[in-house]
Amino acid sequence: MLFLIVYSIAFGQNGAPSSYRIEQVQLPESMSPEVSAVAFSPRGNLVIANRHGDIWIRDNESGWRRFAYGLHEPLGLWVNNESDIYVIHRPELTRVQDVDGDGEADRFRTISDAWGLTGNYHEFAYGLPRDKNGNFYGGLGLESAGEIVMSRGPIRMRRVLDERHRSVTPFRGWVFQIDPEGRFIPLAMGFRQPAGIGLSPEGDLFATDNQGDWVGSSTLVHVRKGHFYGHPASLKWSPDFSPDQISREKLWEKRTRPAIIFPHGPMGGSPGEPVWDLTEGKFGPFHGQIFIGDFSALISRVHLEKIAGEYQGACFPFIEGESIGQGNMRMAFAPDGTLYVAQTTRGWAEGEGLKRIVWTGAPLMELRAISLTETGFDLEFTEKPDPILAGQATIYRVRRFQYHYHEKYGSPRINESDVEVVRVSTEGGRVRLELAELRPGFIYRIEATDLTSVDGHKIENGVGYYTLNRLLNGETDRSLPVEMKKLDEVVQSRQPTDVQKGGELYRQYCAMCHLPDGRGSQGIGAASFVGPESPLARSDDGLQAIVSAGKDDKGMPPFGSTLSLEEIQDVVAYLRQAFGR
């Protein structure tokens, strides 16, 4: 039997806070390392699933063993004990049991298979939290374009409103409940890819949704029965759906707003499973907050509050970059308070394995939380800030912006502008910012990157993004975001390009597929910028056109609605400088 061998690969480098250590968990050689689900048994044993359909258990005494195999891309586990595990995979929620006691599963029972299937590659089934009453919760991704050959369930091909991703079979794009009797209860609709489903300690259900068509930037929503969360495709399975009453404006009115919008790029692009830190300090100074992994090389933190009875709050980058790697779609806290991160990029890029994040207890100065006030925000830090620095308004930079709600893939930031900090006050280590304006319906970026603690520790992450849906008095703004400044009004003269900025944008948006060294992920056929077939042989205009419009035949999404023309020019300039043509 193999025993766990752990080694440290990073120490406060490359985007990880200095008081966290990231370890690579050694997996058995015979296991595919595309880890797609992670959980712990009541006895504290680690249980993981991988994309190839295996379930493996690491017994603390005897090491790894394969419990089951042959499942269809599992993306969530619930462990009753080491012989009884629930798994959600593409076709169903299955109860997998070892009845004869030989350590390997021999019983596979269908708990529910009530949703539609066509075999489309985007038809993921996500999960799998369970509440104290025994109900399971999950989410179903939409189908992408492609021929429908066979299906489970009736087929409805007609689009609802110009969506690119479709809900062709029942309940694709829904979040659901499965009760203890195995009854499937569709709860809420309007999702594109609800890749992360989580239950808060208070029993509230949350889901993440991934940026794409009708999702300008990724979100975290509080799921409630009967609510609609934005993507129109899944509406057709609602009993009161009427195709004649659909318009973008009406959908915007109907849409329940997300608690958190993750600004695309700095806060990832495809969030996974939310997990709550209930470690009471074993994982550092973020007890009660939510950690969310992302397909990109990022794990973020979320601090929620209730304003006028509704959740909203702030998100912060926690770990990013090479130290964590890509594919962070599933996470679980271990009994010892460490955080396990299951990684798979599912063929889209490169990133796989299992990592363990450990709080070392070293001092850490971070922007912990952002809370709304009548005139701005209160900032809370993990250490008491230097009072002299903290009291200076010039330390803080605030910016606000919105995203489109439209059928296009993603959205650039619109209506973006700086917001003046008119007054700063400090009390008991908290900083209160009074702003010149506070407008509901915007995301506020708050930066305090030059702050230090009273002990001289420089702030390691001083940026947070607050999703301001409501003011304290409940005032909100339900108007559809409209860009006040048209793109064609931007001066498009050939300004000098910014190669450094282009490099940052490349790392945020392009490196996932084209790789940091520009050689392109072979698994998905991403172009290599190095070598005889390099697209850098094209003109600048030609390259810009490709970045803007994408390449459907290669699966490259369009970035024209995400990046400005100037930003695309910067990226092209970076490509030429970095990869030599």
Add this chain to the structure above:
Amino acid sequence: MDRLIVNLGVLICLFTLVYSGRPLVYRTILPDSRPSSIAVGYDNGLAFVFDPIRGGISYAWTGPFLDLEPTWTGKLIKPARVLGKVFFRDARDLPFRKGNPEIESEFVFKGYDVGPERITFFYLLDGSPVEQIVTPLKTEDKEALHIQFKVADPGESYWLLLSPQPQARITSPEAEQIENCLKFQGKETYSVVIQHD
């Protein structure tokens, strides 16, 4: 890395076959069968696909079993490749029916058990439980799948609809053949043999 995955998959298959005697069971995208059908392979080279949506065996073959690489590698899913020679095919929905062969019974798939040299599928047929146990038969001159149906209502009639099979013969000692159907009645278990001609 892709080749390694396939090679490791072969190693895993051999390990399972040597130590447990259980059939290999993979649920994935398979050609000519509904999404998430179940492929079962025995160590004597007999294999079949059970379609939990159609409610029956879609096809059976002899050979090395499956190449799963198309389903595991890359972003887009392609069906696994069947390795071997197919000798039985059935595309009809709900070939096993209760009461009236002209009326499709309501089929609800409930799962399966895996044991030494056998797999048992569980489902409801018009609300009544059925177990379908599939085991391989292979001798020097014979390759066949042996299917045993266990039903909860022996007083009811059960029907297995047959489609033309150029390379297979379907027989049952307990059934009465009526046109293109095998009729079963009066017992709790019925055996059917799909033999490769």
